[in-house]
Amino acid sequence: MRQAADIEIALRPRPEGVTLQRWLYDEIRTAILSGRLMPGSRLPATRDLALRLKISRGTVLAVYEQLGAEGYIRGATGKGSFVAPELPDLPPRSLVPGNAIAGPKSRDATDTPFESAAVNLSARGRKLSMTPFGVAGRSFPAQAFRTNQPDVTTFPIELWSRIAANRSRRLQPELFMDVDARGYEPLREAIAGHLRSSRGITCSAEQVMLVSSVQQIFDVSARLLLDPGEEVWVEDPGYPGAHQVFTAAGAKVVDIPVDSNGMDVAFARDRAPNARLAYVTAGRQAPMGSVLALDRRLALLNWAHRHDAIVIEDDYDSEYRYEGAPLSAMKSLDETGRVIYCGTFSKLLFPSLRISYAVLPDQLIAPFTSAISLTSRYAALMPQVTLHEFIAEGHFGRHVRRMRLLYAERAQAMRQAADIYMGGLLEIPEITMGLDTPAFLSGDRDDKNVARLAAQAGIESLPLSLYARTHPARPGLLLGFAAVGPAEIASGMRALARVLDA
Incomplete structure (x- = not known):
């Protein structure tokens, strides 16, 4: 082994909030990974290093033990501690942050600043990386004219907090267990009841699936229903979040024009009659605001039935109608189980709630439940419990x-x-x-x-x-x-x- 007991030590200053042990461990580990400490090099004795750094010998011993347990160094009785001689090829120097422990330099060691290596994304990955949403969140308070957001300052925060606190004090052991992948059953029952009375949708709690966002329903729908190259109708102009999810799944997106009566279903049937999926904002077209006319709703449902296709109805904010009651959903006309109806509480209550839902046709309940269980298991339970109480006590209405x-x-x-x-x-x-x-x-x-x-x-x-x-x-x-x-x-x-x- 290379004898290098008198390695020169020059450590970077310890960052605020980092313990001595963590700091020394990071410095020595980085020196090994960067090649500044070569395989087989002998490390300073624990007593000598503790004296030089004016720290406890116990701290140095703990660092050496941790590095030894992870395979970076080895100890030999009566000889000291050495960098492991059989370390595999080390990462390139440019991939490892610089370290100020001076030791024998490898031939590749340089002072090149830290750089990230390029990672080649898949074709789908490149499409998924182009999100239309801001990833850093939104500022508070809102400015004019912020889109797609309710007024969070008028939400009854104290009431919600009291319900959450009271419910937390009454937790039962079963709420700490895994739950149905479809979500909290009492909340699903409450949603089914609300949809029956306000949207004209006859459904049961069995058909309701709770997720963190409607985007998740688009993604699972694409994976379950679309093979690469199959066609899907999407409104144009239309919601970019749906378009990009379907594109990333490898589907052939067919842009369907919209007018004052919503999606032009006749155009869609002529252009792509054998599409497997159609995405529509029937209640209020995004972004133009038109309502899908009754004759087009019926034509869309008839097409889906005849061609064994599925329609995703994204009812994102038409619950807020200012002249009369909300319009009945297209799902209320679905007699043959061709429509997946989607809604969200993020626009009805507040964005960070992250509770959305889908009403599934009977034949899709089992595959969707399995797919959600496989990809995300289930949505967080406690917000669902609080929301259920909020609805059950009449506060939501x-x-x-x-x-x-x-x-x-x-x-x-x-x-x-x-x-x-x-x-x-x-x-x-x-x-x-x-x-x-x-x-x-x-x-x-x-x-x-x-x-x-x-x-x-x-x-x-x-x-x-x-x-x-x-x-x-x-x-x-x-x-x-x-x-x-x-x-x-x-x-x-x-x-x-x-x-x-x-």
Whole structure:
């Protein structure tokens, strides 16, 4: 073995909050991995190293023992401790952070800064890495005109906290066990009851599956129902989150135009009659806001029945309807089990709740349950328990009714502010439901550029062209009105008008 008992020691300063033992372990381990300490090199005696560093010998002994247990060093009775002589080929120097323990340098050792090696993603991985969602979360408080978000400041936080605390004090041992992959049964029963009364959907708790997001339903649906190259209908302009999940699954996405009556089902049947799946926002088309007409709903269901296809109905925010009761879901017309109906509490209550659900046709219950169990096991239980109590005590119904009135006032405030400040620069159609609205730009403006300039002025918006792929969208912005009050709406409209004037 190489005799190197007098290795020069020059350690980097210990970071704040890191223990002596962890610091010394990291320094020596990194020196070995970087090649600064060669295989077979003898380490300083524990007593000598402790004296040099002015630390406890017990700390050094603990570090050497840990490194020995992990195979980095070996001890020989009466001879000392040595870097393991049979270490496999070490990673390239550029992949290991630098270390200041000076020792015999390997021929490849350099002072190159730490760099990450390139990782080759699969074709699906490259598509999955292009998410349309912000991965860093959203700032608080919300700014005008944040889209796809309810007003979290009006949520009854104290009431929710009290329910959660009371329920936690009454936990039973069975709630600490694994649960049904479909989710907490009392909550599934409550959801089934709500859908029967508010959306016209006749279903049982057996058909309801709880997940963390509707995106998860898209992903599992694609894996269960689509082989690579098979066709799926997707609205265009339409929701990018669905389009990208289906594309990543290897499906051939067929862009279907939308108009004032929703998805053009006749176009879809002519273009891709043998598609296996159709995705539709029937209650309120995303982002244009139209409702899928009855004749098109029936035509879509008839096509699905005749071609053994499945329709995913994403009912993301049409629960908030401001003129009369919410419209019946397309699922309420489904007599042959061709529709997967999806809804979410993240838009009805608050985003971080992360509880969504799907109503499955009977023939898909078993495969979906198995797939969810395999890929994610089941959604976190305690938020489901709290939500069930919130619904069972009547708070959910009262909150939704109160928010309908509040959001209706804000929708009206947005239209009034546009009339006052825009002077024909922006056209906002009548708002009858949802949390946001399309706003159409006058002239031939570049909506992406307008959205960029608006962001520089502190205004949140999304260009409608972001939602279009094959069929161009009319230039405009998607503007949210639910997350902020009338004063913020008015000031935001004034600022947006200055951007458009400029």
